[in-house]
Amino acid sequence: MLPAAARVPRPWKNGGGVTTEIAVFPDGAGLDDFDWRLSAAEVASDGPFSTFPGIDRIIGILAGDGLILTVEGIGTVRLNPRSDPFAFPGDAPTDGQLAGGPVTDLNLMVRRGRTARLERIELSGSHALTAGPGVLLWQTGQGGVTVGDRAVGLAAMDGLQFADRFPCLVQSDGPGTIWLATIDRAGD
Numbered sequence: 001m002l003p004a005a006a007r008v009p010r011p012w013k014n015g016g017g018v019t020t021e022i023a024v025f026p027d028g029a030g031l032d033d034f035d036w037r038l039s040a041a042e043v044a045s046d047g048p049f050s051t052f053p054g055i056d057r058i059i060g061i062l063a064g065d066g067l068i069l070t071v072e073g074i075g076t077v078r079l080n081p082r083s084d085p086f087a088f089p090g091d092a093p094t095d096g097q098l099a100g101g102p103v104t105d106l107n108l109m110v111r112r113g114r115t116a117r118l119e120r121i122e123l124s125g126s127h128a129l130t131a132g133p134g135v136l137l138w139q140t141g142q143g144g145v146t147v148g149d150r151a152v153g154l155a156a157m158d159g160l161q162f163a164d165r166f167p168c169l170v171q172s173d174g175p176g177t178i179w180l181a182t183i184d185r186a187g188d
Helices: none
Strands: 009-011 018-025 036-043 055-063 067-071 075-079 086-089 094-098 103-111 116-123 126-131 134-140 143-147 150-154 159-162 166-172 176-183
Touching (some): 055 116, 116 166
Antiparallel strands (some): 116 176, 134 159, 143 166
16 A cells, blocks of 8 residues: 555755655665656646656646646647656656646656556546556545455555556546556566
8 A cells, every 4th residue: 555645745856846756666766776666746837857867757647737848859748637648758858837837747757678657547436457567546536446355445646556467446436537557577
């Protein structure tokens, strides 16, 4: 279980904002030696993104009006809470411009050479899926996840980490949103 209440906000690598780590591998890894990392960031002003040499990033917008990213060598993309997640090299100079007010984004960062996917799923009722290896993050609403004979209740921004692939049943008490971060096991 990855409870939201246990997370501690920390400064961005470049000092330009605040990030909250949701999960990291290996456990205890820092910003320069992780194999993969899932975090949420509060973006309150325009400015450069932190660079992460040898890292590939996937970003999705959790809340706010949106973010306009300009990534050197790729171009400009506009992201909002309904956009598909966007992948880009973590070492490419990247600038973010707010489309309105502050935003909260979700970042999946993986060591280059790994395969990763970040997926947003809108829920209402029950949804069968396969999770892992990686993290299931419950963004909005309340509900639970059943894996085998184990049921876990989740509230906003709580998560579950899966070391392997598991079929599970996700049940929402009403409309809700979850995110699945899936990371291949190469090198584990």
